[in-house]
Amino acid sequence: MDFTFDWSRAARTGLPEAVLCSAKSSTQLAEILAAARARGARLLLTRLEPAAFAALDEPARTGLDYDPLSRTAVLGGEVALSEARIAVVAAGTSDLPVAREAVRTLAFSGQGARLVADVGVAGLWRLMERIEDIRACRVVIAVAGMEGALFSVLGGLVAAPVIAVPTSIGYGVAEGGKAALTSALASCAPGVVAVNIDNGFGAACAALKMLGPAAMGEG
Amino acid sequence: MDFTFDWSRAARTGLPEAVLCSAKSSTQLAEILAAARARGARLLLTRLEPAAFAALDEPARTGLDYDPLSRTAVLGGEVALSEARIAVVAAGTSDLPVAREAVRTLAFSGQGARLVADVGVAGLWRLMERIEDIRACRVVIAVAGMEGALFSVLGGLVAAPVIAVPTSIGYGVAEGGKAALTSALASCAPGVVAVNIDNGFGAACAALKMLGPAAMGEG
Amino acid sequence: MDFTFDWSRAARTGLPEAVLCSAKSSTQLAEILAAARARGARLLLTRLEPAAFAALDEPARTGLDYDPLSRTAVLGGEVALSEARIAVVAAGTSDLPVAREAVRTLAFSGQGARLVADVGVAGLWRLMERIEDIRACRVVIAVAGMEGALFSVLGGLVAAPVIAVPTSIGYGVAEGGKAALTSALASCAPGVVAVNIDNGFGAACAALKMLGPAAMGEG
């Protein structure tokens, strides 16, 4: 194989070096990891299913910090975390894998995050109990599946930008996450923006960009 | 024309005699009205656009109580209203035509209703200010377009059944009302039920059925 | 894990404490069950696949009443059942799992139900033979896949509210249940309301709300 990694991305856009693993073979992943090691580069791997991680051979796996819940792996070790200026708010327990993908992406870039979970709007008091914690952050990442009502409720309660991450949690009309996605885009609360379904990584990248060059330099 | 009206519907199902006017010609509507007058029957007309009402000839229009906002007309006069046991809750000003179609259908059957408007979740305090009024009712009809987050928030706050009426208010992904409809169906708040987009009439019929035979007998 | 269960839901909305299991890990489910046991709370688990039930460890499974057909489990034992005021009507044998999820949810709350099965409209005489049994109930839950014609036929025959539960039974254009769902929403019989595809639990919750506070208090 003869691939061309976009090594200048970090310099150009301030974002972490990352590889989407879902449609890549073990051989391809091993080559990418070897190339990163050869350059001494840190690397974030996303959508690396437990079975795919297990299928990597020993040299490829060495030194990878793998988290099965979020299906992410980090090559090159941790960095010190900044104080948390980003809230990651998850509607339900089932949304935690995506929320955690965002948290791990932020940590890869040195950003701490405040995780607020189980605050779905069907029991509004849970969200209200945590709202001041959320308001203290400069960016809010909201993670929700099913009907995604959390996005609008949050959007109306905080001054920070709200990045909606619809998840594929749900069944019937909610299957695949389209219902939550359309709720994010059609939100009656102005200032809510959306990323693709289950895209915790992308939401974290957007949050990093919103914090600005200083924040990204910390990564 | 030689149509067969379902005159026994009221007896069989307890629902009002009603005619959906949108795809019927002036001639067809005039014949239906004449047949109702000949039987001395009261009749509710829905989706009667102002232009279609104006196109009816004088005999057809005589004695019709027409409301352009809800596009409904009543033949046969008003009946006394019961105390309001049904709340009709509308998210925004643009949802009022559909909300009013529900209110007028209930009134046709003798049921008073409590209309609560402009309580969209982007400004949650407005809903919370009115929530006790809503909780006092036995059935709640919730009317909302765009992302329809109101349905889930209400469903989590009240013990009464919540009938969601998605409206076609919105643009882009919300155009036509599909986004609000999927929010109603995918709601994380159990016990929310849905009717078709913009179907204020159907929601009112369902509410009448929920109040039970006594209520319908009052119509 | 550190989740926030909505323990006040029953008090606020009258509905059973329930957990949707489909996207939760064994670990997450075990923690939820332990928390419920610690509070002495009864709990209903839905969409718990046989494999997921089998994957629970012994302490988690102890005392769970599991039903593989409906994929539901009950923690905390049975309660006495009221006389049946709710009919659960299923079009075909394949719709029974969803119908049974509704019956089990009602039973969890102390409500008996009348199950009427195999009354699809292709053989209309079967429904007509049972129609008086159905008419005797105060709420009707109708469960059907494929084209969902049962919803409209029932809606025209009974005075009780009809809650349509479309099922994902079918193939081709009916795959996933969208055909049955649109039939429910577009029904020519006014007063039919719909819940999400395969959502027997939600239909039961709505039925409980329709019976009113007294019924819910019995749960």
Next chain:
Amino acid sequence: MDFTFDWSRAARTGLPEAVLCSAKSSTQLAEILAAARARGARLLLTRLEPAAFAALDEPARTGLDYDPLSRTAVLGGEVALSEARIAVVAAGTSDLPVAREAVRTLAFSGQGARLVADVGVAGLWRLMERIEDIRACRVVIAVAGMEGALFSVLGGLVAAPVIAVPTSIGYGVAEGGKAALTSALASCAPGVVAVNIDNGFGAACAALKMLGPAAMGEG
């Protein structure tokens, strides 16, 4: 213009010479009519809106038998009708334009038809009152919009083939006729076949083919 009419179609397939007018200009229609007159051919025009008919010049309109309800026109005069062996069953008043397109197409080919209207399943007794009339026919064309439950109910009641014509009558999820179409295709009653939405002409053509060569020879 220099078009190539398929004059041999009748000989090859037994179907009437027909022109779909909706996307053709007045000039194009006038040329087609002139060519038919030059050959002494009879011709059926479908989807000829009143405004498009009015826009034809005098020579083009001469001798056209135009029916605004069904938006059809016949060039070349009537033929004697056979006894009715085809039933055209319409669910509601709003479905009559499509039903009438079928009846007019059959008449153009010399086939009488039995029109049965206003027999939607929300008031099932209306259909049952007419069912023997329908059973006496060799082919049934069923015309319905909204949720199209009529197709399955009819399919389970008659031995003749049922050709379902979904109509674009309805709003919300039923808008455009997709809901009725999927009901026809997903019908639990075997032996129901479907044509395109609002395609009364195509249903009549299929019915003619089902009656067989003798019937078509009468056209």
Next chain:
Amino acid sequence: MDFTFDWSRAARTGLPEAVLCSAKSSTQLAEILAAARARGARLLLTRLEPAAFAALDEPARTGLDYDPLSRTAVLGGEVALSEARIAVVAAGTSDLPVAREAVRTLAFSGQGARLVADVGVAGLWRLMERIEDIRACRVVIAVAGMEGALFSVLGGLVAAPVIAVPTSIGYGVAEGGKAALTSALASCAPGVVAVNIDNGFGAACAALKMLGPAAMGEG
């Protein structure tokens, strides 16, 4: 279990007793087969996957004539076949399972069929070589996936009614059979009718109805 089979269907509609197996458990299927044997009824089983057939216990399987290609089984033995008056035309090798489901359904009812395979329109000469064989039949069942162009080409070449059976063969925009289905419904050749995707059984039922009562009496 306590199911209500529609034993009067054959008498009422002339169609074979049949059971759609795809969403039924082994237990349910065994009970249905036992009930049929108890009545001495013949029975056709469709969509019985090889694994589901293998999962039936010995008593349930005894005397079943199972065909894995079409996934059909017959209980009650063969009947003598009439001369073939129905052509079953399949575009490609991959469409044969569905074509064979139609052929087996016809045979169950005593109707012979002429199977014409591998005549996709990309090599039109293959169809033209067989066209006279097809024209000799009174009904044509056309089976095709991908873009389904065969339906229109056949519809323009034969006088018999053409029943289009779209198949789920294809990928990308053709995945699931929607592309072939819309081609059938939108066909420029009048007189083509459609059944659901992969519904060889339904097409055969429609063909039986088209041949009329005499043919069905032979089954």
Next chain:
Amino acid sequence: MDFTFDWSRAARTGLPEAVLCSAKSSTQLAEILAAARARGARLLLTRLEPAAFAALDEPARTGLDYDPLSRTAVLGGEVALSEARIAVVAAGTSDLPVAREAVRTLAFSGQGARLVADVGVAGLWRLMERIEDIRACRVVIAVAGMEGALFSVLGGLVAAPVIAVPTSIGYGVAEGGKAALTSALASCAPGVVAVNIDNGFGAACAALKMLGPAAMGEG
């Protein structure tokens, strides 16, 4: 206004300078035309509705060669046409506006074209009569709406590349051209390529590119 026209496009890609007019105001179009005149550039305008053409003021319209059928206008006069090496094949009369947009775009670049119309596959003999004319060309542009079966039939008959242009002609499932588009993409005849619905201009551009630099130099 201060727009930046891509004047180097012709040099870079060999394609004509063209402006899509549908969403531009009269003022914007007038400024674009003035800029082109100032440079002495030839310009092709597409999707210029008759009303939009009429709304242009006198200076803007001067010297425009406008064709209402194809809704195209040419600024800068005609060029000599090459011998026709491209066939433009239209299924029906209603497809002529799109076919003509392709012919006019080719003519703007100096390429003659052979227009073959009214050869829809429902009457296959019409296409077979013209097939040798089509086979003599180096590129084939096929224009069809409804089910678009023409694309596959042509693709199987000619050695030249076939560029499918689905049109928005049709109703019901064919409305908007999606049915014809999926037929083009799912074609069982390899080597068929597709452009957007109604995009005669794009098909002509692709054909110019296929003829190669020499052809484009003639424009």
Next chain:
Amino acid sequence: MDFTFDWSRAARTGLPEAVLCSAKSSTQLAEILAAARARGARLLLTRLEPAAFAALDEPARTGLDYDPLSRTAVLGGEVALSEARIAVVAAGTSDLPVAREAVRTLAFSGQGARLVADVGVAGLWRLMERIEDIRACRVVIAVAGMEGALFSVLGGLVAAPVIAVPTSIGYGVAEGGKAALTSALASCAPGVVAVNIDNGFGAACAALKMLGPAAMGEG
């Protein structure tokens, strides 16, 4: 009418007071304007079509600064603009109305903006000529219809967050803006976020939130 304006929104979320006019009647708009004047509040009106503006009576229109291109009106006069820290980048001339809605919303809140137009990726040199101007901004709003390739190209070139605003410019598969929207959400360039189709207002609100409280305080 008796509506409840969310007057505390600005304090709570930092966003401008705004009214979406598209589904409101002249009477409703007049009442809203009167209420704002009574409070001395500034107000932004969006989606106010020229015909709707013309339909307002004199008192309602007085003092409104109306811009027909962006269909926005401002009540309460201009405020001084900050230096431009937000770039609004439009792919084509047809995207200018949406781009301008964003610029006007920013101006209402006192934020200057840098408008960069006609930089669609089909002529990449145009974007590259302006890229340094864009890179100098802290937030980028990208406005594009058709296939929306601009979003990914920009996302890969700048360090600032990119808010994608898909527009409804396009036809065929691009009609209504869904193609551009999916391009924004599926972007291979991480850190791109999206708002609803044609939602220039929402993009501006998100940009204001990203600049942070200081910026919003200037509004």
Next chain:
Amino acid sequence: MDFTFDWSRAARTGLPEAVLCSAKSSTQLAEILAAARARGARLLLTRLEPAAFAALDEPARTGLDYDPLSRTAVLGGEVALSEARIAVVAAGTSDLPVAREAVRTLAFSGQGARLVADVGVAGLWRLMERIEDIRACRVVIAVAGMEGALFSVLGGLVAAPVIAVPTSIGYGVAEGGKAALTSALASCAPGVVAVNIDNGFGAACAALKMLGPAAMGEG
């Protein structure tokens, strides 16, 4: 089995003999291979999954050159390759299987190809480094998933025809390849044509046709 292979396709259309394996059984494939061997014909097999290849028996597999990445097999050995006149450009590593299907199809017909990989537009410099190599070719096949922005960028940079092959790489709104497909069809760069999702074979066939009879004669 008794299938009719289209052996004259090569002569008629210049394209390779090929078999789509995905929905065929091992038995069917073995028969097709035996028939080809009996005629001494070369044959290309596409979409032959590794498991399906492994399931072939020894005689069927003998002499097959199988490539698991592209899931293609060649019967009949290699032919000498022409100089590369076709560029196959792949956006990412995950798109290589489809790109390689195209390269292998071209090689089967004797055409060399220039493979350019990892040039997605998020890092535009990678594409610009290779653009002259691509410009040197007479046809460009572009392979991309996710949002497919590569198609438009390439279309604006090269004079050769660009055949877009959308791939099913992506998740959420990009799942299945529809997002990339609509980008190809809606491209703002004229002259881009599209084939079905993942259809590397079809793109290669179209490229062969574009090179013309001479090129195909080399196969």
